[in-house]
Amino acid sequence: MILDADIKAQLAQYLQMMEGDVLLKVSAGNDKVSNDMLELVGELAKMSPNIKVERTNLDRIPSFSVNRIGEDTGITFAGVPLGHEFTSLVLALLQVSGRAPKIDQKLMDQIKNLKGEYHFESYISLTCHNCPDVVQALNVMSLLNPGVTHTMIDGAAFKDEVESKGIMAVPTVFLNGEFFESGRMSVEDILAKLGSKPDASEFADKEPFDVLVVGGGPAGASSAIYAARKGIRTGIVAERFGGQIMDTLGIENFISVKYTEGPKLAASLEEHINEYNIDVMKSVRVEGIEKKDLIEVQLENGAVVKSKTIILATGARWRNVGVPGELEFKNKGVAYCPHCDGPIFEGKHVAVIGGGNSGIEAAIDLAGVVKHVTVIEFLPELKADKVLQERLYSLSNVTVIKNAQTKEITGTDKVNGLTYIDRDSGEEHHIELEGVFVQIGLVPNTDWLSNSAIERNRFGEIIVDKRGATNIPGVFAAGDCTDSAYKQIIISMGSGATAALSAFDYLIRN
Numbered sequence: 001m002i003l004d005a006d007i008k009a010q011l012a013q014y015l016q017m018m019e020g021d022v023l024l025k026v027s028a029g030n031d032k033v034s035n036d037m038l039e040l041v042g043e044l045a046k047m048s049p050n051i052k053v054e055r056t057n058l059d060r061i062p063s064f065s066v067n068r069i070g071e072d073t074g075i076t077f078a079g080v081p082l083g084h085e086f087t088s089l090v091l092a093l094l095q096v097s098g099r100a101p102k103i104d105q106k107l108m109d110q111i112k113n114l115k116g117e118y119h120f121e122s123y124i125s126l127t128c129h130n131c132p133d134v135v136q137a138l139n140v141m142s143l144l145n146p147g148v149t150h151t152m153i154d155g156a157a158f159k160d161e162v163e164s165k166g167i168m169a170v171p172t173v174f175l176n177g178e179f180f181e182s183g184r185m186s187v188e189d190i191l192a193k194l195g196s197k198p199d200a201s202e203f204a205d206k207e208p209f210d211v212l213v214v215g216g217g218p219a220g221a222s223s224a225i226y227a228a229r230k231g232i233r234t235g236i237v238a239e240r241f242g243g244q245i246m247d248t249l250g251i252e253n254f255i256s257v258k259y260t261e262g263p264k265l266a267a268s269l270e271e272h273i274n275e276y277n278i279d280v281m282k283s284v285r286v287e288g289i290e291k292k293d294l295i296e297v298q299l300e301n302g303a304v305v306k307s308k309t310i311i312l313a314t315g316a317r318w319r320n321v322g323v324p325g326e327l328e329f330k331n332k333g334v335a336y337c338p339h340c341d342g343p344i345f346e347g348k349h350v351a352v353i354g355g356g357n358s359g360i361e362a363a364i365d366l367a368g369v370v371k372h373v374t375v376i377e378f379l380p381e382l383k384a385d386k387v388l389q390e391r392l393y394s395l396s397n398v399t400v401i402k403n404a405q406t407k408e409i410t411g412t413d414k415v416n417g418l419t420y421i422d423r424d425s426g427e428e429h430h431i432e433l434e435g436v437f438v439q440i441g442l443v444p445n446t447d448w449l450s451n452s453a454i455e456r457n458r459f460g461e462i463i464v465d466k467r468g469a470t471n472i473p474g475v476f477a478a479g480d481c482t483d484s485a486y487k488q489i490i491i492s493m494g495s496g497a498t499a500a501l502s503a504f505d506y507l508i509r510n
């Protein structure tokens with residue numbers, strides 16, 4: 001039995017929600033993965049009278065497509081979509097059966113209006129928590145637009161294909177046979193990359209806001225909710241709703257919630273925001289800010305949005321190590337997400353640059369998957385918590401090199417090594433390896449403020465007072481983009497609330 005009793009019980013409830021018949025067209029051989037796939041498809045068909053199965057020949061063996069009777073949707077799963085992809089399979093069954101996908105009408109229209117042929121292939125691993133978002137987004141696009149098709153490919157089942165395409169990170173998406181993008185993406189992100197971004201005309205008639213929040217992470221969401229609860233006109237502009245938590249697997253310190261996962265928390269934030277009258281502008285990047293009579297923010301599409309007060313909550317992103325080879329080999333052996341990309345390096349030798357908490361957590365995590373991990377730390381000692389260091393040193397397949405300055409990540413078409421300088425002796429060393437995980441902290445997303453009058457410290461963090469006020473009257477800031485002492489979800493949310501209450505206070509006094 002490929003599905004255990006608990007999963008079957010849950011699945012039975014979901015399958016009852018199917019609204020019509022679905023035809024699975026199956027292409028299988030005699031290998032083990034084909035047998036597993038046939039077993040999965042067989043169990044699904046036994047569980048719902050709405051699921052029909054027929055044998056066919058598809059491009060990949062094993063694979064199966066999910067169709068309406070008499071109408072192909074273009075959705076195909078190559079391999080066995082269990083693990084994190086099981087949800088993608090269940091959603092595909094429900095949506096193909098007639099249940100509407102949970103995306104807003106504007107996005108549906110954007111997808112339906114795409115012109116041309118888009119054949120997507122997404123390479124995933126079943127342990128990757130970022131992959132289902134991409135798979136589910138592309139499946140919805142296939143469902144809504146007959147010009148779009150999507151095949152999810154489990155890299156573990158199609159190793160030769162992964163090797164020949166030089167794929168070293170998941171999810172990696174190909175469009176019409178060419179590399180398209182790597183990493184987590186929402187429907188909005190994919191549409192934006194295809195050139196279908198919200199048009200400047202969509203912003204032309206917007207009345208000025210009382211509070212406009214820039215950033216849709218925990219700080220921005222909290223600011224917007226606190227502002228809207230005062231009954232004032234509130235808007236939120238975000239390039240990628242959810243922010244860093246979209247890249248976070250387990251969260252155990254969001255007080256009152258013992259355990260959650262980043263994407264789940266991001267979905268709850270969005271749901272909470274949607275309870276209020278907040279104008280949410282997603283997939284839009286802000287490129288400038290200027291104080292005139294009102295405060296004006298310039299969007300990347302050329303539109304200008306005005307507000308009486310602004311809350312900057314643009315957060316932070318991974319810091320690059322900034323050595324030759326890092327950018328050239330990004331997704332060709334240079335990676336930033338151990339949870340996502342670790343499985344691709346199974347049985348291989350990798351390095352982790354950085355000996356802080358995130359670096360050592362990554363090294364411990366990777367040691368369970370790869371053959372060997374070398375940790376490279378610039379300082380003479382690791383900075384990670386003692387408990388993490390003890391765990392690291394208990395592992396037999398880890399080497400720690402301290403006081404080492406990474407000089408270059410080497411490779412030809414993909415990473416083949418790393419050169420570092422021993423800071424004690426000045427000697428140069430080269431290690432042969434196949435992957436490098438960069439884990440050296442974060443930089444604030446404030447570069448776009450460089451032509452503004454808003455004061456930042458030498459790290460680029462926005463300087464705020466205890467009320468979240470910047471040096472410009474009416475402009476407030478919150479979360480990881482500020483000079484706050486600690487960068488955490490709960491702290492960002494708290495500072496978002498502070499900034500919103502301060503903005504409200506400013507409005508009633510001015």
Ligand SMILES: Cc1cc2nc3c(=O)[nH]c(=O)nc-3n(C[C@H](O)[C@H](O)[C@H](O)COP(=O)(O)OP(=O)(O)OC[C@H]3O[C@@H](n4cnc5c(N)ncnc54)[C@H](O)[C@@H]3O)c2cc1C
Nearest residue numbers: 215216217218219239240243244286315316479480488489
């Ligand atoms: C891998 C990882 C694991 C973590 N684990 C934990 C944990 O377990 N517990 C914990 O408390 N914290 C954790 N953190 C830290 C936590 O995620 C951050 O402190 C928190 O997300 C900061 O929230 P924020 O809203 O300030 O910024 P972000 O989450 O960075 O959000 C910034 C928002 O601004 C948007 N934005 C940026 N620039 C622009 C622009 N120019 N125009 C428009 N929008 C823009 C972004 O798209 C995003 O919506 C983790 C972080 C990482 C990376």
